[in-house]
Each structure stands twice: as C-alpha cells, then as structure tokens.
Amino acid sequence: MIDKKKNAKAYWKENLRLLLLLLSIWFLVSYGAGILFRETLDNIQIGGFKLGFWFAQQGSIYIFVILIFVYVKKMNKLDKKYNFDE
Amino acid sequence: MSVQLWTYILVGITFAIYIGIAIWSKASSTKDFYVAGGGVSPLANGMATAADWMSAASFISMAGIISFAGYDGSVYLMGWTGGYVLLALLLAPYLRKFGKFTVPDFIGDRYYSKTARIVAVICALIVSFTYVAGQMRGVGVVFSRFLEVDINTGVIIGMIIVLFYAVLGGMKGITYTQVAQYCVLIFAFMVPAIFISIQMTGNPIPQLGMGSTLNDGSGMYLLDKLNGLSTELGFSEYTSGTKSKTDVFAITLALMVGTAGLPHVIVRFFTVKRVRDARKSAGIALLLIAILYTAAPAVAVFARTNMLETVSNQPYASMPEWFKNWETTGLLQFDDKNGDEKIQYVANAQLNELKVDRDIMVLANPEIAKLPNWVIALVAAGGLAAALSTAAGLLLVISASVSHDLIKKIIFPKISEKGELWVARGAATCAVIIAGYFGINPPGFVAAVVALAFGLAAASFFPAIVLGIFYKKMNKEGAIGGMVVGISLMLFYMLKFKFGIFDGGKEAIAELSSEWWFGISPEGFGTVAMVVNFVVAIIILQFTPPPPNEVQEIVEDIRIPNGAGEAIDH
Numbered sequence: 001m002i003d004k005k006k007n008a009k010a011y012w013k014e015n016l017r018l019l020l021l022l023l024s025i026w027f028l029v030s031y032g033a034g035i036l037f038r039e040t041l042d043n044i045q046i047g048g049f050k051l052g053f054w055f056a057q058q059g060s061i062y063i064f065v066i067l068i069f070v071y072v073k074k075m076n077k078l079d080k081k082y083n084f085d086e
Numbered sequence: 087m088s089v090q091l092w093t094y095i096l097v098g099i100t101f102a103i104y105i106g107i108a109i110w111s112k113a114s115s116t117k118d119f120y121v122a123g124g125g126v127s128p129l130a131n132g133m134a135t136a137a138d139w140m141s142a143a144s145f146i147s148m149a150g151i152i153s154f155a156g157y158d159g160s161v162y163l164m165g166w167t168g169g170y171v172l173l174a175l176l177l178a179p180y181l182r183k184f185g186k187f188t189v190p191d192f193i194g195d196r197y198y199s200k201t202a203r204i205v206a207v208i209c210a211l212i213v214s215f216t217y218v219a220g221q222m223r224g225v226g227v228v229f230s231r232f233l234e235v236d237i238n239t240g241v242i243i244g245m246i247i248v249l250f251y252a253v254l255g256g257m258k259g260i261t262y263t264q265v266a267q268y269c270v271l272i273f274a275f276m277v278p279a280i281f282i283s284i285q286m287t288g289n290p291i292p293q294l295g296m297g298s299t300l301n302d303g304s305g306m307y308l309l310d311k312l313n314g315l316s317t318e319l320g321f322s323e324y325t326s327g328t329k330s331k332t333d334v335f336a337i338t339l340a341l342m343v344g345t346a347g348l349p350h351v352i353v354r355f356f357t358v359k360r361v362r363d364a365r366k367s368a369g370i371a372l373l374l375i376a377i378l379y380t381a382a383p384a385v386a387v388f389a390r391t392n393m394l395e396t397v398s399n400q401p402y403a404s405m406p407e408w409f410k411n412w413e414t415t416g417l418l419q420f421d422d423k424n425g426d427e428k429i430q431y432v433a434n435a436q437l438n439e440l441k442v443d444r445d446i447m448v449l450a451n452p453e454i455a456k457l458p459n460w461v462i463a464l465v466a467a468g469g470l471a472a473a474l475s476t477a478a479g480l481l482l483v484i485s486a487s488v489s490h491d492l493i494k495k496i497i498f499p500k501i502s503e504k505g506e507l508w509v510a511r512g513a514a515t516c517a518v519i520i521a522g523y524f525g526i527n528p529p530g531f532v533a534a535v536v537a538l539a540f541g542l543a544a545a546s547f548f549p550a551i552v553l554g555i556f557y558k559k560m561n562k563e564g565a566i567g568g569m570v571v572g573i574s575l576m577l578f579y580m581l582k583f584k585f586g587i588f589d590g591g592k593e594a595i596a597e598l599s600s601e602w603w604f605g606i607s608p609e610g611f612g613t614v615a616m617v618v619n620f621v622v623a624i625i626i627l628q629f630t631p632p633p634p635n636e637v638q639e640i641v642e643d644i645r646i647p648n649g650a651g652e653a654i655d656h
Contacts, residue, residue, distance in 0.1 A: 008646050015645075019175055026171045030164045035335050038157075042325070048297035048307030053325040056160035057152075057383040058293060061167045061376050068174045068369035075179075076362055084646045086360045 011082040018074055022067050030060040092463035093232045100270050100467050101247060104474070107266060108251030108259040116506050119256030120187040120486050126261055126357040132370025134264035135354045137271065139166075139345075139375060141217075141476035142224025144382075145271060146469050150447030153386035153393075156316075157327030160383075161337040165540075167372060167379050168338070169345025174368035177346060178355040180555045182364035183644045187356060188483070189349040189547060190491040196554040197562040198637050200496060205569050207491045209546040210349045212573075214480045214487075215520070217350075217539045221477040222525025225470060231415055231449065232466040238526045244474060245522040252478045252485075253514045260478045261357060267471040272377060274468020278452040278461050279381045282388045285455060296384035312387055315394045320433030324390070336610030343616055344540025347548035350479040353486070361647035389447045392454050397429045397440060405429075408453035417443035477521065485514035538580050541612025545572035549619040558641045564627035572619030576612060584608040 033041055038052030046054065079085035113119040126134070144166070152159030184192055189210060194203030222241050229240025251259045276292075283295035287308060300306050313323045322328050329337075345351065354371075355364045397405070402420060412418035419441040420429060431440040449469065452462045489510035494501055501509070546569045553560040553568075581587045583602060586594040599607070606614060632638075 008642060012645050022171070022175060026168065030168050030338065031335060034160060034164055035331060035338065046297075048299065048309045050309075050325055053157060053160075053309075054297070056157065057163055058296075058380050060164050061380050064167050064171050065369070065373050065376050067171055068365075068372055071175055072362075072365045072369050075365060079362065079647055082646075084648050086362065086648045 007082045007084070011078060011084060014078055015075070018071070018078075022071055026064065026067055029055060029063045034060050087459060089459045089462050090232070090234065092460045093466045096460075096463045096467040097233070097470060100266075100471060103266050104247065104251055104263045107262045108255045111255050111258045111262050113254070113256035113258045113507070116187075116490070116503050116510070118258045119507055119510050120356075120482075120490060121353075122256075122258040122261045122357045124357060125359055128358060128363045128367035129370060130261065130265050131354060131358050131363070131367040132374060133268040134261045134357075135351065135367065135371035136374040137264040137268035137471070137475040138260075138354060138479040139351055139371070139476070140268075140271065140378060140472055142221050142469065142473035144378065145275060145472035146224055146227070146448050147445050149382040149385040149389065149451075150444040152383055153390040153447050154444050155327070156322070156324040158329045158334065159386065160327075161329075161334055161341065163379055163383060165338045165341025166345055167376060169342040170368060170372040170375070172342060172346040173351065173355075174365060174372070176552055176555070177352060178364045178368050179361045179647065180644045181352060181551070182355050182358060183361050183647060184640075185356070187353075187490055188486050189352055189551075190487060191495075192554065193547075193550055193565070194491070194495065196637065196640065197550075197565045198633065199562040199566065202562055202566050202569075203491060203495065205566055206547070206550075207487045209542070209569065209573055210483060210487045213348065213539050213543050213546075214350060214483045215517075215524075216542075217348075218477055218480040218484070218517070218521045219524035221473045221480070222521050224473040225477075226525055227445065228449070228466050228469045228473070231411075232463070241522055241525040244470070244477075244525075245518050248474055248477050248481065249515060249518045252481050252518070253511050256510065256514075257353075257357060257482055260475075260482055263478065264475045267475040268374065270471040271468040271475075272374070274464045274471070275378050275385075276381060277464060278455070278457055279385050279388075281457050281461065282392075282451065282455045283384065286388055286391070292381045292384035292388075296387050308387060308391065312391050312394075315391065315398075319394070319398065319431065324387070330605055332605050333607050333610055336604075336606045336613040338610075340544050340610050340612030340616070341540050343544040343548045344542075344612055347543035347546070347551070348540070349487075349543075349547065350476075350483045352547075352551075353483060354479075385448065385451065389451045389454065392451075393442070393447075394431070396454060398431050399428055401428050403427065406453075406456075408450055411453075412446055412450055415446075417446045481514050481517045481521070484517040485510050488513040538576075538584065538608060538612075541576050541580070541609065541615065542573060544612035545576040545615035545619055549616055549623060553620070553623060555641065555644065558638050559627065559632050560623065561627055561630055561633045563630040564623035564625075567626040568619040568623030571622045572615045575618055576615040579603075579611045579615070580608050583611075 034056035041052035042050040044051040117123055148162055181192060190203050190206035193206035222244060225244035226237040226240040229235050230237040251263050279292040280290055283292040284290050286301055287295040287298040288301045289295040289298045300308055300311060309325060313325060316324050358364050358367055421439050423439050429440055430437060432438050449465060452465055489506055493509050494506050550565045550569050583598050586592055589598060
C-alpha cells in the first residue's frame with residue numbers, strides 16, 4: 001500500500017511535468033505564433049502563406065493533433081513504468 | 087439528372103442507413119442508453135466524437151464566416167480545435183476513470199452535494215438547449231433549399247429521424263449512427279473542396295492549394311490575389327483582419343475552454359472501455375476534425391475569390407443560375423442603387439448593392455464553381471448529417487440530465503432500471519419536440535446564443551471539473567460559488583451587450599461596444615467569466631472547511647488509470 005501511494009505521487013508529478021510542457025507548446029503555437037506575434041511572423045512568407053496567418057489557420061491545428069498523440073504515447077509509457085496500466 | 091433528384095436519392099440512402107443502424111443497435115439497459123454499454127472502441131468513439139462535435143455550424147457556416155472575416159475567422163479554427171488538447175490532457179482520462187454516466191454525476195459526487203449536482207444540471211440544460219435549437223434550424227435550411235419543401239416541413243422531417251434513433255437507441259444508437267454520419271459529412275465536405283482546389287490552383291490538396299499559385303498562368307499566389315481584390319473593393323486585407331488583439335485572444339480562449347466544457351462532448355469519453363482508450367480516442371477525434379478544419383479556411387479562400395470574380399462589376403442580367411436560385415431564398419439580395427444594371431459589391435455600405443448571407447457560401451460553392459449535380463446533392467446530405475449528429479448528442483445530454491440526474495439521483499431514487507429507461511426515452515422525446523419548436527419559431531436570439539453557449543460552458547463547467555481533478559482540497563462551497571458566479575456573470579454580460587436589455591433593446595448594442603469591459607466582446611467574455619469562476623472558488627475555499635477524506639481519496643483514485651481495488655504485484 002505504501003509503495004502504491006509513493007508510486008502514485010511520483011506518477012502524478014511526472015504527469016504534471018508532461019502536461020506543463022505540452023500545454024506550453026499548445027500556448028506558443030496558437031496564442032503566440034497565431035495571435036501575439038503574428039505581424040512579425042507575417043514578414044516571413046512560405047509559398048503563398050504569410051507565416052503568422054498560416055499558424056493561425058493551419059499550423060496550430062496540425063500541432064494540436066501531434067500534441068495529443070505525443071501525450072497518448074508518453075502516458076502509456078508512464079502507466080507501464082509505474083505499473084498503473086490496465 | 088437534376089440536382090433535386092440527386093438530393094432525394096442521396097438523402098434517402100443516408101437516412102435509410104441511419105435508421106437501419108438504430109434498429110440494429112437498440113438500447114436495452116440504462117448503461118446502453120447513457121454510455122453505449124461502455125465498450126465502444128477508440129476509433130469508433132473518435133469518429134462519433136468528431137461527428138457529434140462538428141455541427142451545422144462547422145459544416146455550413148464556418149467556412150462562410152471565415153471567407154468574410156479572413157484572418158479574424160482564425161478564432162473559430164484555433165478555438166474549436168485547441169479545446170481538444172485541453173480535453174485530452176486535463177479532462178477525458180480522469181472523467182473516464184471516475185466512470186459514471188453524466189457530467190452532473192461527476193460534479194455531484196466530487197463535491198459531495200445535491201446542490202452542486204442541481205447547479206450542474208441547470209448549466210447542462212442551458213448550454214444544450216441553446217445549442218440544439220440552432221441545429222434543427224440548420225436542418226430546415228438545407229431541406230428548404232435543396233428539396234424545395236417549406237423550412238417547417240424540413241424541421242419536422244429532421245425531428246422524426248432524430249426522434250427515431252435517439253429515443254430507440256440512446257447513446258448506443260447515436261454512437262454508431264454518428265460513425266456513419268462522420269463518413270458522409272467528411273466525404274461531402276472534401277469532394278467539392280478537392281474539385282475546386284484543382285480548378286483554381288491545380289493542387290488536389292486544398293490545404294496546400296490555399297498557399298499555391300493560380301492556375302491561370304499568371305504565376306500569382308492565390309492569397310495575394312485575394313488580398314488585392316479585397317483592398318480594391320475597400321475591404322481590409324484578407325490575411326490581416328480588423329478585430330483587436332485582446333478580443334481575438336479572448337474569443338479563442340473562450341471557445342477552447344468552452345469546447346472542453348461542453349457536456350455532450352465530455353460524455354462521449356464515458357463510452358470507452360479504458361482510460362488509455364479515452365486519451366487515444368480524443369487524439370483520433372481531433373485528427374478527424376482537423377481534416378475538415380484545415381480544409382475549411384482553404385474553401386473560404388476559394389469561395390471568396392470565386393465570388394468576387396463572378397459578381398464584381400458584372401451585369402446583373404448575365405448572372406448564372408445559382409444566383410437566381412439563392413435570390414428566391416432571400417439569402418442573396420441585389421439592389422441596383424446607381425441604376426447601371428451592374429453589381430457593385432464593395433465595403434462601403436452606401437454604395438454596396440449586394441447582400442450575401444454568410445451561410446450560403448459552403449452550400450453555393452459547388453454551384454459557383456460549376457461542379458456536377460451529384461456533388462451539389464452530396465453537400466446537402468453532408469449538411470444534414472452534421473446537423474442531425476450534433477442534435478442527437480445534445481438530446482441525449484438533455485434526457486440523461488432529466489432521467490438520471492434529476493429523477494434517479496434526486497427526486498425518486500427508488501426507480502427501477504426499466505422505469506428509468508422509459509423516463510429517459512420520454513425526456514428525449516420532449517426535448518426533440520421543444521427543439522423542433524424553436525427550430526420552427528426561432529426566437530430571434532437563437533443564432534446569437536449558440537455562439538455564446540461556449541462562453542456559458544467555459545464560465546461554469548470547465549473550472550469546476552479542472553479544480554475537481556487537479557486541486558484535491560477544493561470543496562463544495564468553492565465549486566458551487568464559482569459556478570454560480572461564473573455563469574451569472576456570463577449571462578449578465580450577454581444580456582447587457584448582446585441583447586441590450588438594460589439599455590433599450592437590440593438597437594442600442596452597436597453603441598455599447600465602446601463600453602465593453604477590457605474591450606472584450608460578449609463572444610470572448612467567457613474567458614473573463616472563467617477566470618472569475620476560478621478566483622471565486624479559491625477565495626471561498628479559504629473560509630470554508632476542506633472536503634471530507636473519502637472525497638480526497640476519490641480524487642487520488644481518479645488520477646491513476648487502473649482499478650482502485652486491484653492489488654499491484656511487485
């Protein structure tokens with residue numbers, strides 16, 4: 001029981017660290033690149049896209065999808081590591 | 087074959103499929119009815135979530151709104167997808183582990199209080215009803231344009247179909263119908279998008295076509311051309327937008343947090359078997375949603391460019407067939423102010439002669455691009471799939487709130503399972519009838535409120551659920567206080583600045599915009615109300631007793647994925 005409690009604590013800590021990292025990226029690509037720094041990024045053009053506009057209408061969405069799949073993978077690993085997988 | 091015949095055939099086939107699935111997946115227990123028996127695979131749940139989520143607004147309205155708003159339309163693109171990241175990381179796995187039937191179940195148990203449960207039920211009903219009325223209206227619009235029946239007849243046909251599979255099949259019927267509906271709607275959205283992308287840029291992938299050069303040999307980028315056309319007519323540059331940065335930020339955040347707080351989306355994650363399935367199906371759902379959401383801005387650019395080129399400064403007499411068709415619906419209006427028999431479509435309201443309803447862009451797009459008739463009919467079937475799938479998901483939340491949270495958990499706990507199932511079916515039927523009534527007699531404010539449903543969800547559920555999982559010490563007084571203050575503040579702001587009820591009605595709204603708090607529009611105010619909810623909850627917590635130990639243990643238990651009572655071998 002003591003072991004399980006300890007495990008649960010360590011598991012939760014690692015989980016929170018992962019969340020913090022992924023949510024920072026989530027914030028940077030949408031609110032950062034797509035909104036706050038859009039004008040600056042718009043000076044860079046890739047193909048027909050201004051970069052800030054691209055992040056707001058395309059790029060952030062692709063990265064959101066990747067973020068969730070990274071989360072799924074990392075959490076499955078974490079579940080195994082702490083013996084919490086089903 | 088004519089468009090109308092094609093539409094009858096395609097809509098007929100898809101409706102037959104939905105009804106067939108409903109009969110095959112009839113619900114026989116309350117567990118079937120509320121959470122589809124709890125054994126849905128992550129892929130099926132991902133598809134169902136995507137269909138559930140993408141409503142008439144995503145399918146019919148969104149690309150149209152973006153094509154008029156340009157960069158400002160990004161709030162919907164980021165807002166309605168980014169919410170899934172929050173959902174997958176902060177809510178879905180833990181709520182699945184908690185393992186009950188509804189969102190008020192979680193709030194009621196976690197905050198050990200009937201009051202909390204009732205507050206959650208009321209919030210769920212407010213959010214879901216405002217949302218579902220808009221869907222029924224969407225069904226009516228599609229029917230009236232493509233099958234040339236009266237809008238009201240269209241709403242009633244839609245009601246009967248939804249009634250049939252939601253009442254009979256419950257969550258089980260809805261889940262598998264939504265899987266079929268996802269296939270129909272994504273196919274219907276992508277086929278015209280691909281056709282038009284090839285036509286305009288030669289690139290078959292619309293997401294790339296949007297950033298490619300034009301097909302006309304000029305070597306000019308499509309977006310540059312559209313920026314040029316827009317400024318020529320006095321509009322702002324397509325890729326720049328006009329909203330303030332604060333407002334764009336606030337609206338995006340309110341939509342994201344609102345998405346994560348919508349009960350009909352959350353409840354989908356109760357239907358999978360394991361916690362890891364809940365995480366995975368959130369990823370699959372967003373991937374499937376992203377296909378449409380990254381194509382929509384491309385469709386918006388194609389449609390806008392096509393439309394400006396077709397109508398601007400052209401003689402009215404030479405307008406194609408679709409122009410006249412939409413004129414008869416009243417969604418397109420031409421008024422030859424200067425009498426030169428040509429169409430002047432410009433930003434200046436005094437000189438502008440053409441009024442275009444934003445909702446027609448997606449539906450008219452295949453006609454504007456002169457695509458074959460079956461593609462046009464396909465879009466109609468897709469619009470119906472989008473509206474019906476969302477309506478069904480919402481109706482289930484409404485019926486579960488009544489039969490499970492109110493009747494079973496509060497008013498009449500001794501009810502038998504069979505009795506509860508009948509109450510659930512009865513509640514779903516009543517909900518369909520009320521939704522249909524609002525679809526036929528929209529009370530003017532429905533469309534406006536649909537956008538605000540997100541603000542309401544953001545202001546009420548999101549903080550209560552997140553605190554419930556991530557803050558073990560959060561107690562009932564704090565959570566209830568936060569929800570009540572949050573949703574009341576949001577309702578107040580909505581009534582003041584969206585409906586002007588304190589300042590002389592709708593006419594006053596335009597002038598009130600200079601008084602917006604922090605320059606944030608009612609659509610973005612959910613962000614402020616959400617922050618207030620968090621702050622109020624944490625302040626109240628300081629002056630009230632902490633939650634009992636059992637509750638803190640529940641919280642520790644939902645944080646780990648595997649069964650609580652199971653022994654762990656070392």
